[in-house]
Amino acid sequence: MSDAATHPGPNGAVAPDEGLGRQVVFPTPGQVMRMRMRHHKGFIFGAVFVLAIFLMAVFAPMLTSYNPYTQHLSHRLVPPVWDAKGTWKHPLGTDNLGRDYLSRLVYGSRVSLLIGFSCMLIAMVIGTLLGMSAGYFGGKVDMLVGFIITVRLALPAVLVAVAVVALIGGSMQVVILVLGCLIWDRFAVVLRTSTQQVCSMDYVDAARAAGCSTLRIMFREILPNLFNNLMVIATLEIGRAILLEAALSFLGMGVQPPTPSWGLMISEGKEYMLFQPYLITVPGVALFILVLGMNLLGDGLRDVTAPEGQA
Amino acid sequence: MRKGWRKVLMGVVATVITVVFVAAPVQAGKKDDTLNIAFTKELETLDRYFNTAREGIVFARHVFDNLLWRDPKTFEYKPLLAKSYRWVDNLTLEVTLRKGVKFHDGTEMTADDVVYTLNFAANPANKVKTQRYSNWIKKVVKEGPYKVKILLKTPFPAALEFLSGANPIYPKHYYAKVGPKKFGLKPIGTGPYKVAEVEPGKRIVLVKNPDYFKDSPKGQPHIGKIVWRTLPEKNTQVAELMTGGLDWIWMVPPDQAKKLAAMPNIKVIAAETMRIGYLTMDAAGVTLKHGMKNDPFTKLKVRQAVNYAVNREAIAKNLVGGQSKPVYSACFPSQFGCTQDVVKYEYNPAKARKLLAEAGYPDGFTTTLYGYRNRDFAAAIVGDLAAVGIKAKLVMMKYSALREKLRGGKVQFAFLTWGSYSINDVSAITSNFFEFQEDDLARDPVVRDLLLKGDTSIDPKVRKEAYRKALQRIAAQAYWAPLFTYVSNNCFTKDLDFTPYPDAVPRFYQARWK
């Protein structure tokens, strides 16, 4: 929802922090970028957070000896270790079915990352196709794409997603598909502008003159130049998709139990939040850190890959 | 500029303080003789004939009266709006009405109102939603200003139950004039409480009916005002109860109830309800006719394995809590005809695995378990099944959507619950699911014929025997895996004197302040 900050609608002005109209030149891109990365605190924090959670997802079985699905009805609601009655046996306690909360959290990172990443991929394909065609062909195509983007932005995303998932029946595939089809707007908006910029460059004209096919120009000549932009948006969109999935799961219309999804964990813990607040604070903080990391990483990427003078 | 900002800031702070402290939340309770209660579900209409929700039953018992009343302690039927009743024959019930009972608008309740209301409910053209409870009535005729005869289509043993449990009497002059829609927003009855205010889906305000007829077996109402709110989230309800925003809530999960019970100002009473949870399995292979490739549940041993795999006792004790009991017969134990003399599948995962192997699934199989409520119970069931090798994917759906899927022959395995509408008779549950209805996944003609025999006989002995045989066959064939009874934790302020009953219909007209 906050995406309006970077692009206040297809017909509005381009955000001030985008290098509007400047020449996109990278003198020695690799070196400049690496140097900038090292000095960009937000980027470093973001990278650390995301990397930590990514490693947690990859090495989940090593981090905990418990199976996140194994329930133990006689060990329900064991408090976490910081509670007076907590033990190191279950560092984050257990949930209402006696499942080890740490293992649910650790395996939950897989779900969040998987959903965030898959939604982003779907959104990227849709958004890139729309945005690039608009930027490349201009004219009527551009108008049509602008119109489609406006229609998409006008649809209340959460409400539509909840309604569709509720009616079809929730599962991870449905959630990914529905969210992926709803959050491509930022890709389309940004790629439209940047394709326009790239198109005005000489070598695109050269390629055209050399008789290259439209597809070849779009994917071989233009797309590689949009890579940085794509990465920035992709990172930010993963964060957005994760938050949306959490909201859906929270409303009971997302991933279905017993899958350990952080949003679902908050939703399941909500019933107990007054007396066992750790059931919602733990997954909430994890969600917060992951999305925060993604956002910092995305913002950082934008800064370090920005053309000279924009860092 | 600085001054300007300061002013604005001061203004904001002042506003916030005023808002927070001056307009403090209305505190509940004894002091202003107002009982603040909350329910999870909002009522689509206050017309009892057009809603099927539990909340609708609760509401109806406060605002309307029925011809008969079932004593919640002795289960005896007593006359309520009726002064007396007698069976003329199998097909005719003669009811003499009380004189001098007044509707909330001051008009007297007479035979005309009874004849009108019951004929309205029994007429399929009126599309009442509670048809099952009135469609046994052929016709109601007026015999005198205070006397009616109810004529039945066929002998119907549950008639008294349905007359006391459903079928409230409405004022003819008002209902006929405004119709169900308007009536649903501003109902008038003879009951102990009058409707003072309705904000649909949000709030209902009931006030004591000072002219409630003196010799009603329901007793006289005590509390002056009841504010009935819809709060969909249980934890919101609990939080409101803790902070004094509410005086009474129910169906509180056992863990919270335990914590609430430890609080100084709150009292908790756990009451069993008539709802049971069960697993249904596609034994008849209905889904095979609708395009599904295979159906392991057609095999008796698989169904038995499921029955052995689920740890009913542990779920009842740890998750449902309170007085929840495991059930083995496909009905609620107190219901007429609900025999306990059936095969008992006690928790035995080893035997379950063995049965699965014998059925040809040594490594178990994959399936989908559908459910619509109590996600945590369903999750526990899935966990138990996984332990014996049945890998069930849990899909929670809205009730209506699940029902659609079930009736479309797309569901092999589901965790369902049934509350029998608080009707204390097996016909309200077993007969509802095993007589070849669309959602009957057993389709066993033997069971059906036995149940039909029980449904239509008048002799209690014959009925009991028929139901016993049917339930024994259901258990032996393991068509269902009956699981446990539901418990409702009633949590309320210590200022309140309140008694819950197992039929899960709270009676606020009996409640009083201490």
Next chain:
Amino acid sequence: MLQYTLKRLVVTFFVILVVSLVSFMLIRVSGDPAIALAGEGATQQEIEYVRHHYGFDRPLIIQYVDWAKKALQGDLGESPYFNEPVLKMIRERIGVTMTLGVSALLFALFVSIPLGVLASIRPNTWIDRVALTISVMGQAMPSFWFGLIMIIFFGVTLRWLPISGSGSPAHYVMPTIALGYYATPAFMRLIRSGMLEVLSSDHIRTARAKGLRWGKILYKHALRNAIIPVVALAAVQLGFMLGGSIVIESVFALHGIGYLAWVSIGRSDLPVVQAIILLLSMIYVVLTFLGDLLNAFLDPRIRVR
């Protein structure tokens, strides 16, 4: 200007048309409304009756045209669940949602404008960093979770604020913060970058050179210019917030249209869901339209496009 307005008006109309079509199709394709309407215990015949009675057995496109025709005349149908006109139900509840949306917007502005201005006056200092932290956190915090945490802390532990319902202004405090906080970062970034741009511009330097008071310069010259895009963004954000209120309203049991949408989804009360999606889309489209007009009015360059 008139030509621009007319052009945008036509586009707006088509957007609404397409949005209504898309939402109608999405909802209808996803589930069978007849089963839901027939209710618990309905037989197959009853379901068929309902299907026929409400016309669900006709081709989708005809159903849509029928629905759209009526919608144009202000008839959004009747909720089969409540047996009430949808429009009446929405009218009864929209006040709560609007109050929430507007107060959340005001909250976001009250927090973001001072912070953004402070951050722009002292860029790259601790003030800037605090402002940045607040903004970054706001975007990463799930609003429903924030709401729950506030309920535990301010509602139950401290007992300062009521937990649920919309009975008094106090009831709106927590939902407003939960909903408004999410929008704060967007405003703050816009104000900060806008202010930085204006502050480095020539006329501010001239004003300073003339010896005008710094506060006056900030207020009269800089903020006034920087706030222009904020107004347009505010229009858009209000639209987003109304759409996002479904989560917050369900957390705080506020009986607004977001909550109505949520429970209606639960009972497959499709006419209500459709009407609310349409309404929220329309509000968004109209607000963007007004925002664009305002932008065009203030910045003549846009009109040429």
